Amino acid sequence: MVTAPSLEALRPAGPPESGAGSWRRPWRRLAPADWSVLRVYALSRIGVWIVVYGAAWIFPGDPSAKQPTPWVSRWDRWDWGHFKRIAEFGYFTGQGAAGSAQPDNREAFFPGFPMLVRLLHSLGMGWTFSGLLISFVAGAVAVVALARIARLYLSRRGGSGGVAAGASAGLPAAEGGPDVGRRAALFLLLSPCAVFLAAGYTEAIFLAFALPAWLAAKRGRWPLASLLAMGATVTRISGLFLLAALVVEFFLGSGGLRERLRSLPWLALPAVPVVGYFGYLYARTGDLMAWKHAEERGWNREFHAPWEAWHNTWVAAFGHVQSTGFAVMFQAELVAMVLGVVLLGVLAWRRRWSETAYMALSLWALGTSYWYVSVPRATLLWWPLWIGLALCSLRWRWVKDAYVCVAGPLMALMVVAFTTGRWAG
Template sequence: MRWRLPGRTAWRLGPADRDILWLYLSTRIGIWLTAYCARWLFPANSATHDPGPSLAPFQHWDWDHFLHIAQQGYFPGQAGPWLPDWDNREAFFPGFPLVLRAVHVLVPDWALAGLSVSFVSGAVAVLALARITREHLHGTAAGRRTVLFFLVSPCAVFLAVGYTEALFLALALPAWLAARRHNWPAAMALTAAATAVRISGLFLAAALATHFLLSLRATRDWRALPWLALPALPPALFSWYLQVHTGDWTAWKSAQERGWYRTFHTPWEAWANTWHNAFGQTQSTGYAFMFQAELVVMLVGVALFVVLARERRWPEAVYVALSLCALGTSYWYVSIPRAALLWWPLWIILAGWSLRSPRFRTAYLCAVAPLSTVFALTFLSGRWTG
């Protein structure tokens, strides 16, 4: 078997791809309009006459960490986790800040540079998602439906801000396509890049390794085996870098524990702690609501794993299972709704159901579109709590 770089036709945009990009652009316009409204209707000071900078709605929470890493590095001056007010920035992988710093050379405004990274990455991701869907369900309608369900999902706003989700998917989904074509060097190189962006890249690497082992029954070709180790290189180098500066090989995990309570707990303990914070009236309503969302999406993830296992889609099942294990064994659930954006089999399965039942499509859109608007407004107005 020969391994070849994708030819020119692999990157050529056909009519179906242009429809996907038009859908993507249309939803971006919707989010930008929502951001404009949020800036005027929900300012930090309700009595103000000035809505603030036009890009302010996009600059919240994790964006500050990425920005500081891109501008200053991980340990500026003598700063580090030994300081009492340290921001635990080493909890974030370097991929996105490195790309942000590179794009900033061309786009001087940092916020606009971050939005540009996510905008271009999101376009690549939805094109790849549509192509993966067409291989599963066949037909251009299936690809368009999957992308629609994905782009109007509750946490889709994170694809439009300076966060890692869009960049990760822009690497992970083409990696999946390359693996399905048995182009293992390309698949593993893209996966390695994805692991530099998010720890989820290691879950993808495990899924692709599963796919490789299953494909051996047909190909009997072991030559690609060494490539499977490539995705471990970026996390290993990052751990080494952090060890040099902190003396701790697990500095990334330590920062997660300090800043986000990601200490190991059994799944039932994590569920119980999240449930208590969701319904025990120990949190303010905003935080309690987000804990409720965490619980719901965890159940969705478990159901997704069951469906994938029943359909014997083992690589995808491995990917989702590892994600659930990582997210479901902390003190409490954190950022599971955002992580669901990365479960691309979910959107393909939902699209398949909707193609068989128009009522399901209507129910999904009527239920999810308002949630997507609420979540977008929550983030863009600075009220996001999860």
């Protein structure tokens, strides 16, 4: 008879360390299952770097070039320019700053990631390399946390939906927990837009805070969850959606509510960075909604009804009014939105109300603009999607095979598009 592993089995193995030693040697806190996930992560990074190297030679900026552009410069594109300018000049100085003749609407980007870039640059690292290094380290943290959450979910499902799912798929019982975590990480790392986990963007650093925060919340460690969620909210507005999920989880989670109410004040902490940033923009511009107005000016994110946003995106995708590069990206926006709505429905059907709140707010924010923008990128932040796919793949082997065969080439294609300047969305 196969039984679900206990919660203790999901915690790192080995003797715990205390004091400064545990911080100096954090790798001692990693279990064998965590190292397995990190091995997948390292191999995926090598794969991405190989694609970038090949694309630099096959698609040079100058067709007559005899040498490709430097590897690091291939990542110096698109929104990274905003983060770099914020890190170098702040929000209100330098070319394109707010109030200049041609503002670049950099107020739409939260300060957490640029602050880290500036810190590393002050230590002697190049701007672009600093962004890449942050994403590389943050990505490792994120996939370990994602795998641990997946193993925790598997242990709590139990029965036919838990470890027994792994057994029914032909997996050894002992591999049920570790394998589901490794699969969740693999599915995330092979997702079509996974290039943004490697680039100097905020997806990786957001997940590096949000996923450990969620894991801490599921284990009832609310002070730690709130502190980690602060890192998420200082990085992206999506941190507020995470906060909403934490609040729902707090009141609907297991355990005695009276005991948990002692930790309720901690849930105010994640809102502090957002209030502080909005207050800073208001002090400099006199506009309480400076962030929202920057989003509207730069990316057409003024409010529209969901059906209007769908219609406008559909016309852009299939109405032959955009160039082919933009049209195909709008097609991807539609596919990602459908996927998000299906995921929302599944979560609500399974009464996973905290994740439902997270997804509902995410889709509302993404689906009420003039048209859809960055929805495929946002799928990277939908951790219930990657865990759900991993759980399904334990039961039905073909899920993993189909995903790897379809998503892998799409991911490589997106890496080429991004690093060769052909990205259009």
